[in-house]
Amino acid sequence: MANQKPTACVIGAGIGGIAAALRLAAKGYHVSVFEKSDAPGGKMSQHTSKGYRFDMGPSLLTLPHLLDDLFELFGKKREDYLNLQSLPVTCNYFFSDGSNLRAWSNFADFRKELEDKGFNTVAVEQYLEKQAFRYNLTADFFLFNTIHKLSSLISEAGRKSLKALHRLDVLLTMHRRNKKSFGNSNLVQLFDRYATYNGSNPYKAPATLNMIAHLEHNTGAYLPQGGMYEIVLALLKLAKEAEIQFLYNTEVTGLVTKGREVTGVRTNDYIYPASIVISNVDVTLFYRDILPREHRFKKLMRRERSSSALIFYWGMKLNTSLDVHNIFFSKDYKAEFDGLFKTKTLANDLTVYVYISSKVNPADAPTGSENWFVMVNAPENIGQNWDFETDKARHIILEKLNEALNLNIDSYIETETIVTPLDIEHRTGSVNGSLYGHSSNSPLAAFMRHPNFSRQYKNLYFTGGSVHPGGGIPLCLASAKIVDSLTQ
Template sequence: MATAIIIGSGLGGIATALRLRHKGYQVTIFEQNDYAGGKLHSIEKDGYRFDLGPSLFTLPHLVDQLHDLFPDHCNSFSYIKKSVGCHYFWEDGTSFKAYSDQADFVSHASDTFAESKAVINNYLNNSKSRYNLTKSLFLEKSLHKWSTYFSINTIQAIINAPFLGLFNTLHKENEVFENPKLTQLFNRYATYNGSSPYQTPGIMSMIPHLEMGIGTYYPQNGMHRISQSLYELAVKVGIEFRFRESVTKINYKDNKATGIKTPINNYKADIIVSNMDIYPTYKKLLTDYPAPQKTLDQERSSSALIFYWGINHKFPNLDLHNILFSENYPEEFDHIFNKKSLFNDPTVYINITSKETKTDAPAGCENWFVMINAPGDYGQDWEAMIVEARKNIIAKINNCLHTDISNYISTEHVLDPRGIEKNTSSYRGALYGAASNDKFAAFLRHPNFNKGLKNLYHVGGSVHPGGGIPLCLLSAQITADLIPDVS
């Protein structure tokens, strides 16, 4: 039987393994940790359960597709659609519920921000059009194969290039709104791929369609169920997981990948897929092979500083997803990307899964995932930065919610860019690989195949099409489609 080895059991790695198993390969996944899922992991502490990683779930059909590959096995994964995508707060007392239904969103946004309904509707319709025009080219196929460019969808995207916002920044696109708060709300979508709205191209205005057009969802029993349901399925269909066995080298001969080396053994395979961040893939596993330095030198995406707080109080005015905005958004992103530091007035994201899964927190309590965008790890004094950031986050929460949150924090766990890199091998702790602060960034990402080594492929957030749950799953689809079926 043809064999395949997957390096890393992040979401992209497991999804690729399932697709290759469906193609007839015998698949083995090697993982340095003692668990599967990569960033989609969770912890329990003092009666609270916290999802450690991504907290937003869109395009759930991409997970369903993987379960549907094996209809003989029970699908243990379910989810609900949220009627409110996110709840926004500003220090002047303004708050806004972003309804998933477009008509409701437009009506409420018009009332809250004194903005024209026609302007908001037009923006959301353009978001949908841009998404539909570009998804085939940028999200569903390899950008590095000539065949991609000889399709009607690609030709349509090229013809419509001036309309796509490639030559504007996202912020410039969003200045169509008169109210700066609404501009700030839509600027926020740059963070979905770890970029700055003042640098990333306007085509990123298609991202709101994922939330407001297609919808936001919540997996029953938390985000961790995404990775765990796929891991459980993988075990059922015969995929082998070798935990706590780090890959130290990709073996090759005559420009053809032949297997891997670990501290335990050498393993041969017909196909090798690296789900490891592209930077350490070359720097640690292919040390004697010429690296694509231009690709590796790309600016890294933002990282995160996350406080996991057990809160012994209930906040009815909060939802599953909540954003408390900075009063100076440009300065915040300047600190993250140019100064490699944290701004003293950060935008704070709060995710509370106990709003949906009551058992995630003790009775009368809530589990708060409190995150701010952060630069990657460039050797900063993180211990001092964490202390200062904690103080500033608490001040932001108190100012927006009119409370003293420090009175309610009963337990705490902290994750910073150093820990993200250690746990997931993400270079500098970047959440999305390379940043998209350039209109050509999508084309500069590493392809899903290796141009120099036959039988070596790449998947995950650091390669095409990018980071985040949907893009990692699409990366797996693209990668698997490049690999031949077992004859």
């Protein structure tokens, strides 16, 4: 039938899959999203227990305009679906020497805080200006564009970015650059931390990635009213209005192909015809289970994966003066990253992240209580004894928090749920439970991520954190934007 809509099948309802589905629906496709589990969101999920609500995965949103774009595709306003709160304090830092620093999102306030605490404000200001300059110079090409086609390499944005490569600090590591920029070990640790935003190691990852700090410090940190999962719910509402069909508890087990085209997706029960297929599944798993290609799978498995996380969700019957985001640094950051990437074990001292959404969303915890998401970076799952590692981490975390806050934390825990890298692997299909696909621990990592398209099949595309441009909500949204630009 000449006027029948073309059909798009999206495999996986992670943020990248939902965004791609919306973009194709806006283009006129009839879209079906196949999701193995019983709910949308993938790594972005939530959990409730005894009156507490917890975001299970992401806790911090940057670049919210990428969400706005999705609503605008349908002539809608994001504010009518999702309220975003800009956080005045992006993070409250506690250093191992007992000192403390609040990173205010307003730079004048941050400058004052830095001054009050005796830090070199000029060095921080110049550093953040430099990161902003680098981001603005290169983001269009490296983040919002495929870098895997000759046409984009020779485009104006491509030529401009490639010409600027020597200004991107590709050959220094994040840590080396931060040490040169600040000298002060607390500031170095603070800015080294941004390597973990894509699961990498600041002692190995190129200093180019120091740009990540620009997003949080210069463009702001956001939290939706109602918590991070509201992002998924808002997009889902938009998707339903766009008549996108979601099939839950429906695992895609294979593709149907004809020559250089994919003609459908296969589940245990049916074959669904498709004019176009987009995979939002971890790309390594895709080549093992959905389009088995042993050579490609093995090649992807050989590459170093990003770190994972060990998370304790604690319903806490207490009120603290903590902020939404809080970091309690370890004494020896290097040992922590050696544990994450070399020995694949937890170090004996750990940096602890505490996220309390009830600070701005009081409904997330009963009155007089707080919902603590307590996370430490963990190595990818390679079969470690997670019961042992969890006990060890819990002990270290309690000791550290008790000392820093002068409390007996254990006695306030009303409810506890624990998620290990193995759980993340099982729940989201992320190979070895890594949060961000492959690590970015080499200067060429940005070029080595899987493209957003298939070279073998002309109507097969890829979104999500395991492909270009990388992990984290903004980059997953960027991957969907790139797929949009590659499809008709």
